[in-house]
Amino acid sequence: MRRLLTLKYLLGAVALGAMILLAVAGQEFRLFERAWFQVQEWRHGEDWQARSLWLPAYRVSVEAMPIEGLDDDVSALTYDPDRNTLFTVTNNRPHIIELSLEGKVLRRVPLLGFGDPEAIEYISPGLYVITDERQQRLIKVHLDESSTPVRAEEADQLSLGIGLNGNKGFEGLAYDPEGKRLFVAKERDPVRIYEVHGFPHTNLDRPFAVHVVDDPKRDAGLFVRDLSSLDFDVPTGHLLALSDESRLVIELDVNGKPISTLSLLRGNHGLKKTVPQAEGIASDNQGNLYIVSEPNLFYVFKKEG
Numbered sequence: 001m002r003r004l005l006t007l008k009y010l011l012g013a014v015a016l017g018a019m020i021l022l023a024v025a026g027q028e029f030r031l032f033e034r035a036w037f038q039v040q041e042w043r044h045g046e047d048w049q050a051r052s053l054w055l056p057a058y059r060v061s062v063e064a065m066p067i068e069g070l071d072d073d074v075s076a077l078t079y080d081p082d083r084n085t086l087f088t089v090t091n092n093r094p095h096i097i098e099l100s101l102e103g104k105v106l107r108r109v110p111l112l113g114f115g116d117p118e119a120i121e122y123i124s125p126g127l128y129v130i131t132d133e134r135q136q137r138l139i140k141v142h143l144d145e146s147s148t149p150v151r152a153e154e155a156d157q158l159s160l161g162i163g164l165n166g167n168k169g170f171e172g173l174a175y176d177p178e179g180k181r182l183f184v185a186k187e188r189d190p191v192r193i194y195e196v197h198g199f200p201h202t203n204l205d206r207p208f209a210v211h212v213v214d215d216p217k218r219d220a221g222l223f224v225r226d227l228s229s230l231d232f233d234v235p236t237g238h239l240l241a242l243s244d245e246s247r248l249v250i251e252l253d254v255n256g257k258p259i260s261t262l263s264l265l266r267g268n269h270g271l272k273k274t275v276p277q278a279e280g281i282a283s284d285n286q287g288n289l290y291i292v293s294e295p296n297l298f299y300v301f302k303k304e305g
Contacts, residue, residue: 048259053233053240054303055251055262058289059270062103062300069105070097073294076119076172076229077280078128088280088292089117089130096120096130096143096150101284103298109143113152119229119280121173121182129182129200133169136160138184140200158199158210160184172280174230174239183239185227192219193230193241193256218256224248229280235287242281242291247274249281249289262289262301269301 048054067074072090074097079086085106086099094111111117111130118133123140130139132152140156160170172185182199186192198210224243231240238259239252249262262268264275277294284290289301 052259053251055260057303058301061302065103065298067296067298070296074292075279077282077292078120078122079282079284080122082125087120089120091117107147109147110149112149118171119173121175123175131170136169171228172230174232176232183230185230188226191227231281231283244278
């Protein structure tokens with residue numbers, strides 16, 4: 001009898017431990033919030049897809065194509081509508097890399113005085129912003145047709161110093177050209193998306209003034225473990241948020257509410273293998289999505305129909 005009671009208590013302890021581990025894992029990986037969103041996505045899909053990018057409709061057309069000719073891993077991605085090309089950065093030996101829409105290297109521009117560049121964002125013809133992750137600097141740079149080195153000391157800079165956390169700083173950028181807002185993603189601990197108004201300073205007729213807006217309540221609803229990159233879709237006014245650790249792209253509406261997702265796990269959206277470490281996302285004027293992943297892999301997703 002005593003043995004039966006001991007076994008009963010042991011099984012109960014194991015079951016309780018398993019429940020605690022499940023709860024911790026659910027909280028850490030945001031499994032409950034993600035499952036609830038999938039229910040909402042199924043319920044409201046017909047209404048949402050009429051006014052969004054609707055990521056469930058995308059399928060991979062180029063998968064894990066190696067970017068040839070690079071020694072360092074790329075980070076982040078932005079689309080330049082004037083050149084109809086993509087730009088990314090490397091951070092071990094800092095360079096700006098220009099890519100074709102087919103993932104071919106077109107140009108390398110050395111970055112001098114940049115400590116840890118993690119993101120680049122197109123603002124207007126020849127004008128970009130680059131982030132320095134550790135120092136949380138936003139650096140406005142100008143590019144011409146040459147490959148002349150860009151020097152940080154010669155560029156306008158803005159240091160925010162918000163929630164400094166070592167190598168968990170600014171990972172992604174996106175720009176709203178109509179609202180003149182620069183979205184800045186903090187990687188994690190905690191995940192944050194800041195809106196920076198007034199930088200880069202492009203209207204010289206107005207005084208230089210910077211205003212930073214954040215929304216912790218909105219960011220708490222992202223159900224991702226980290227943020228790797230951002231992209232702003234002008235036609236819809238929606239923001240795309242890329243998470244490497246959660247293997248997920250989330251579409252956020254104008255109020256910051258998640259309305260659709262694209263899973264980067266094997267078997268979803270035509271993927272034969274899971275995207276290993278997604279670092280950058282961008283979209284072109286045709287609505288095609290581009291993703292770069294370490295170690296220098298190139299992906300294209302296109303909308304069916």
